[in-house]
Amino acid sequence: MAALTPVFLFLLFLSANSDESSSCFSAIAISNSVAALYVFGDSTVDAGNNNYIHNAPRANSLPYGIDFNNTPTGRFTNGKTIADFIAILYNLSLPPPYLSLTEAQRKTARDGINYASAGCGIFPNTKPRKKDCWSLQKQIEAFNRTVQEDLPCMIEDPQELVEYLANSIFFISMGANDYILNFNTHHGPEYFANSLLVQFKWYLQTLYNIGARNLVVNNIGPLGCLPSVINMTGNGQCDEQINQNIMPYNSQLPQTLKNIQDEYPDATLTLANSHDLFQDILADTEKYGFTDVKDPCCGAYVNGKLACIPNSTPCDNRCQYLFFDENHTSEFANCIFVRDMLIKG
Template identity: 40%
Template sequence: MRGENHMMFVLFCLIVFSHFLHLVNSNPQLAPALYVFGDSLLDSGNNNLLPTAARANFKPYGVDFPGGATGRFTNGGTVADFIAEFLGLPLSPPYLSFRQLETSTGLNYASSTCGILPETGNSLGKCLNLDEQIDLFEKTVTEELPKLFKNTEGLLEYLSKSIFLVATGSNDYSGNYLQPNRYDSSRLYSPLSFAQLLTQSLSQKLERLYKLGARKVITFEIGPSGCQPANLRQHMHKNGQCVDEINNLVSLFNDQLATVLSKLTSTLPGSAFILGRDYRLTYDAIINPSTYGLTDTSDPCCTTWLNGTSACILGIAPCANPNEHFFWDGYHPTEAVYSVIASQCFNGDSVCIPTNLKMLVQI
């Protein structure tokens, strides 16, 4: 474990080269496309074009990203951006931003505040829940992609070799189950039954992706939400660096997720549903920051509304050392954290299991 932590520290030191990776991608193309689904952890700008207050298209968001404030809820790139670079692909553009599909290297359907359940996230305006994201992908497969391929066989082969990235479920807790004044889910479901509801629903949606041609799907766990500044500062009576009750809730989901993905792989021919097991990595980074080259794992790097419990305030300069911070705003990590998650998913043996991304593209 000590050797693995040393490698994490080295990866954090290498983050200074991230801008060059954004600007010049010399990696060989390992997959034909990257398709992205999920919430604000992966949203690359879809919410910019929706009637919602949940947007990140203003400074200081994007201060370390070549395109500036594109709608990513961090200072730089997301896990999806780094994975695209490792795959030798362009960054997957937000689906809602394109007028006509001219290339086949992938799209991003992720939408901030939404989740697995259709009702999650509607308090701040319109967002795309996971079913709606898959609806748009179905439109891509049936109406747009066929224009780029000579026949159905070529399209199906392309889809089978493409990588599909999913990160969702966090908002179903923070913006639903843990909001009893707005939602009744915590009165209707026990913690275990709610986790089962979410994972069973997610399983159906992942199977729908399979029926549309997806074969290589990486689905990430929910991170340690109880360690977010937003939750820490709303539970000031709690001791320690995290709110254990919230972490215990999402851990029930993560435990179920591992079983669901294993079952999908065993029952759907030719599929590989990979678990992105990032909870343990990120929790360890928060509890043992110096091991990972971090100095602050409890405060947002940017100045946020409501005493660190919300989004960045427009136009106020962030901290001078974002790569030493775990959190960018009240909820989202910095690109330094995303870089390590993506690196470990691609090269390591403890985050993306049972097969890392580098091996997955060879299957």
């Protein structure tokens, strides 16, 4: 298969689906051109791996999953994640959480697997205080086991396995937690971004060496505009200092991806520019169908901080909220991100 490009992605649309989020897509035939989707990242795309990690941040109680068959799966939203909508776009099964699968199931998961873990980051030491999660390094190690031990049970011919991986998409959504939990102002934003990108580049090269060829990389959204942060500013506005801290990373990420692609001409690295799309939504909420971009659909004050309380009642008009909880976007927003950021990225 030819390398995937932003133009190619533009031609692929999701057919009409039964839930509300399908309204953000045009009803045009879906594509069968992708072999599988492999997902790496944090809570933006975790599909439930943290349910199987001791003392990990979890979203395994309602109202999380209220629009996912009214079932909390571990996704930090009311329904589907960005990764789920990418899978639907390519007519693939939703990639199951790696840690939810038995050894036998891992040897039959041909449509892809989700390795993402909420709370972790690119740096191996990024994680919430007194909590655990799988860093990007651990996620890639698990994917390597998939390639070495599981996929050969389904694809015995080594060359066919190479082609299968080359025809798969590898979606990586990570880096926000490194700034939220691990940012060090001692050396400044430029130094932090450079260090983070050096680490990230090595991981992307590792994925290439394992067999990945089509990598779609999400950048970092304006973290200063999260409801949890706005709540702490006291003026109802975004924290622009936090937004400025992440800019060196977002500015340098495209060149990092280009450098890798120049080094490996048979690879295609696509930037999913969620940051700029996020800014567009904040600037023109009506255009995207939102009525509230600052408040969480599920949120109450706990010790002065916003939180989505287990078994609480969220807002009714969830598709009009950009955020479902204090830090995570709604299902409708996730659908829009896939529709627009892959097209315009």
